[in-house]
Amino acid sequence: MAALTDSFVARLCEWVRIPSIGVDPRHHADVHESAGWLRDRLREDGWPEVEVWDHGPALPAVFACWPAEDPRAPTVLVYGHHDVQPVDPVERWDHPPFEPVISGDELLGRGASDDKGQVAMHLLGLKAHLAATGRSAPAVTLKLFVEGEEESGSPHLRKLLEDHEDQLSCDLVVFTDTALHERDAPTVNTGQRGVLGAEVTFYGGTDDVHSGRAGGAIPNPATALAKLVAALHDDDHRVRLEGFYDDVREPTAQEREDYASLPFDEERWLANNGGGARATQGEPGYTTLERIWVRPTAEVNGISGGYTGPGFKTIIPASATAKISFRLVPDQHPDKVAVQLREFVREHTPPGIRSEVGLRGEGVPPYAIRPDDPANEAVVEAMSLAFDEPVRFARAGGSGPAALLQALAGVPLVYLGATLPDDRVHAPNERVVVPLLLKGAEAAAHLWRILAQADIAKRLTR
Amino acid sequence: MAALTDSFVARLCEWVRIPSIGVDPRHHADVHESAGWLRDRLREDGWPEVEVWDHGPALPAVFACWPAEDPRAPTVLVYGHHDVQPVDPVERWDHPPFEPVISGDELLGRGASDDKGQVAMHLLGLKAHLAATGRSAPAVTLKLFVEGEEESGSPHLRKLLEDHEDQLSCDLVVFTDTALHERDAPTVNTGQRGVLGAEVTFYGGTDDVHSGRAGGAIPNPATALAKLVAALHDDDHRVRLEGFYDDVREPTAQEREDYASLPFDEERWLANNGGGARATQGEPGYTTLERIWVRPTAEVNGISGGYTGPGFKTIIPASATAKISFRLVPDQHPDKVAVQLREFVREHTPPGIRSEVGLRGEGVPPYAIRPDDPANEAVVEAMSLAFDEPVRFARAGGSGPAALLQALAGVPLVYLGATLPDDRVHAPNERVVVPLLLKGAEAAAHLWRILAQADIAKRLTR
Known part of the structure; x- marks a missing residue:
């Protein structure tokens, strides 16, 4: 596993070096390079089917598929993105944003957390899954879809999904672009606004x-x-x-209880998310976390x-x-x-x-999965095993294409993420905590195994 | 008088050719040229005392004095300005802004109305006064003060007035930078916001x-x-x-009656002053004119x-x-x-x-003279004679240094103006109606005579 870890970090550093800033046309060549880099790594890892979808005007997306041996096994589509945010104000970075630096257990660089780190986490997760189970193919049919326009608001995603409807068909979507609540409070995200x-x-x-x-x-x-x-x-x-x-829709009692039980330091939250705002403020009857997650x-x-x-x-x-x-x-x-x-x-x-x-276009619909959805329960189990403690529920206040993916696929969508809210994504000095990514990879390895178990597999594929 | 008129128009055209845009440092040399031009014309006309006050940072002002023969005659200080507004958007001018054009009875060019036309009107008014009365000096001691920073908000006016307190001492200020209500509704302005x-x-x-x-x-x-x-x-x-x-302070019943009796075409007013606004709106119980003049x-x-x-x-x-x-x-x-x-x-x-x-600095105080102030009544009489009809009262919604002048001089301030609200001052295609300036000059000629009459003179100088 140590060897896997070393090559994982080396790989992620390599990928972070490619400044794939999708919103900046001067960096579109880099977005292409990033897609090519990922394609090559997937082939290296033995994924049997790997494609770069590069039909303009959409920036290139990478698709890969690794069928399970058992044709009755469920099909899982993992979503992530390989484009990154711009780096302005660049003078506030302690290191050049595209020259990744290892500092303690952190890896610093633009995209290290959002979202290259989490996509790389899945590549590692599959290796760990194969190693742990001794299989030559995953327990579920795995599909990977990594788009290049998320930071631009995914303007061509609907068309891309429609054009590749057959290839993308699946029984479950795993959305990998959200964070844990805190390092010491692992959580499963159940929705985005x-x-x-x-x-x-x-x-x-x-x-x-x-x-x-x-x-x-x-x-x-x-x-x-x-x-x-x-x-x-x-x-x-x-x-x-x-x-x-x-x-x-009101959150369930369990969700509210979980949110209330999560550690929350208001002063620190204000410093990290309030830009120095001096006070929280919002709807009476709801906590700050509820105000940003479920209201x-x-x-x-x-x-x-x-x-x-x-x-x-x-x-x-x-x-x-x-x-x-x-x-x-x-x-x-x-x-x-x-x-x-x-x-x-x-x-x-x-x-x-x-x-x-x-x-602004058609807007982005909200999405949430019910905590007791069998697929979500599988994620909770996988995360609890990987983090070696019970995980709680959380939500994300931001928005993403989860609802679009879910609606077009017509199947449940669950969240698997192992980054942190204070990873400074979209800001100077973005970082990712490497041991958390390793645990996330372990969670993915467990998840594929759990999802292949007869009872949940049957429920997903019926 | 025809010869006077011709030379008046020729002179004004000459002055308008000087682009004395005070707010634009690239035109500061032109502001100096404009001051020099006025100084030379005043000397030409025989004013015994003419000075350009050019102590930086203030842009140059012109001062002139022509003492009355009778040392007991009142002293009148006429205020105007020789700096002009910028010309943007220059592409919306039908003629170059500093190449004055005569069209019918209008003279078009930047500054033709605001305020070179009205200052020139006073030069003509004095000539007419001397010609009509056969005097070699005016019936009152006349002082002329023409500043170069009005369009910049007169930032150094207070200092200028204080520095020249003795030279500027007077019994009455005549402020010449306001308009008539309409061509066919001559009015005396009694205040500015x-x-x-x-x-x-x-x-x-x-x-x-x-x-x-x-x-x-x-x-x-x-x-x-x-x-x-x-x-x-x-x-x-x-x-x-x-x-x-x-x-x-509420306007007097006479003022409100006068305002109500003035012609007012709301649609035309909106087109001229509302930038195409679709409706008037304001405090109940007040007309549009009251809303912009006295509220x-x-x-x-x-x-x-x-x-x-x-x-x-x-x-x-x-x-x-x-x-x-x-x-x-x-x-x-x-x-x-x-x-x-x-x-x-x-x-x-x-x-x-x-x-x-x-x-923004100390602000500009409002000013209004009571309609029945003897000095104001003298203006009403002079205007009625010049326009050959009774004039009514009006106000100005805009602001100017009247209150400052009045407060520092410690004497009443009256308004004498003969331009029009739709002269497009501060806008492309500024124009002035020449026959109105001629009537304004006539009014000034009458005013100096009236002010020298024993009873009003005594009240002013006591």
Whole structure:
């Protein structure tokens, strides 16, 4: 196993050296190189079927399949991504982001945690699975799908999944792009919030107007927009779109109990996630973890209008714009929230103002698996074995393509992740804790074995 | 008079050719040239005392004095400015802005109306006065003060006035930088609103925060700021700073009657001043003209925070800023409103947010002269004679250094102006209506005569 570990770290370092920043066209060649690198490693490892899907405009994705010997064994599709976030502000990195450094049990570099580390973890997991069971093929049919556009919002994922529907068919999706709650509190993630981004613009006239000549006598689009934004939440920080909470699924008692039992240091959380915010704030009756995991939100991501440069310009702005995003939880749907938002904007557009609502694509639906789903119970068992202690439930506040994958595959989706929330993903000095990845690999090795057991296999494949 | 008119237009064209854009350092040499040009014309006209005040950092101002023969005659200080607004967007001018064009009875070019035309009007007015009365010196001691920084907000005016206190001493100030209500509705302006500019910033943490990881659980500075802006007005568009209306002086019944009797085409006003705004809006119980002339306001001039570029970035902004300006009416004072604003911001800063209030200098106090002030009655008489019809009262919604001049001189200040609100000052295709300037010159000629009459002179100089 020590040899496996050494080659695992060496490999991951090699991969991190490839600056596969998908959102930056100057790095698209690197995204191709990254896909090629992964393809070669999979072939090296003996995966019988390995392909790079490289049909523009999508950045290349890697697909691999290793059939089980038993044709009745379930098929599991593992999802991850090999594109990475940009590195700005690069001057705040202690080491160059694409020159990985080992420090204690950490590996530092862009993508080490998100998501190359976790994809590499699966390659190691399969080796460990084969070694432990003495098999020449996995106990389940394993499919690996590693996309190259996750950090860009997976704009071509739906098409890619549709184009390769047959190849991707499976009985279960394992989504590998979420974290443990804490190093000493291993958890199984059971869901992610969805997101709908919208841009609301209020127009007065065609030009800015001198505030001396007309101030006090015509509507001010910035003031009107501020009133709309102010009306978006009630005094309890609840979102005031009509019907917004109708479809919100409450977490189970077990989930709430688990969340409450997790270690949570508010000050440290604020320092890590609040950008130095001085206080938490949110819906009464819910803890901070519940507010970010199982409650929907509306947040202003940006607001602008009129003169915003240095000094002053006494104008009434011609227009003002707010970028607002809604985080959604099961069973909300972006389409329905979009309708609610349009209605809210209509109601809050005063006379003399024209409003426009632009949406960011179709939005990302939320997803959660029931904790007692047999597939999820298999993950809990595998994780408990690997971490040698009972694992608890957690959620993720962010969004990803889980719901899309689940809906298109038409099968359950579970989460397997072994990184940490303070891995500084999307930020300078990203790192991953190597021993956690090793445990994650062990969990995967257990999971394939557990899923092949007759009773769960039957339930998955029926 | 025809010869006087011809040379008047030729002179004004010459002056407009000098691009004295004071706010643009690349044009500071032109501001100097403009001051020199005016100095030379005043000497040409026989003003015995002419100076250019050119002590940096103030841009040059021109001062001239022509003493009356009778040492007991009142002293009148005429104020104007020779700097002009920038010309952007230059592509929307039908003619180059500094190549003046005569079209019908209009003269087009930057500064033709604001304020070179009105200063030139006074030079002509004095000539007419001397010609009509057969005198070799004006009936009152005339002082002319033409500054070069009005369009920059007169940042060094207080110092200039203090440095030249003796030279500027007078019994009355005539402020020449306001307009008639309409071509067919000559009016005497009796006041201008003041202004206080402020920048309110709300800070959350030091960095933007991922809205998935923390959304719903920490305060959003943009949302908090929107709530503050929304709270700035009640449903009747009244400003909600505590005590804001305490010092507001109501217009007289005569003034309100005059304002109501003035022609006012709302649609045309919106087209000219609303930048295409679709409706008027404001405090109930006041007309549009009253709302912009005699009522104070709070307007958001600009708002910004978070991500405002193309596309989306799902963050909670680290900070958000609103530039807000208050137009003030007598007897409000910027200092007092600044205190009220700071208190309002303090009250509307939620837990977890830090606020900062920055002010634009000391602000500009409002000013109004009582319609029945003897000096104002003299202006009304002079204007009625020149326009050959009774003139009514009006106000200006914008702000200027009138209150500063009045306060430092310690004497009444009256307004004499003959331009129009739709002269497109500060905008492309600025123009002035020449026959109105000629009437304004005639009014000035009458005014010097009227002010020298024993009874009013005694009241002014006592």
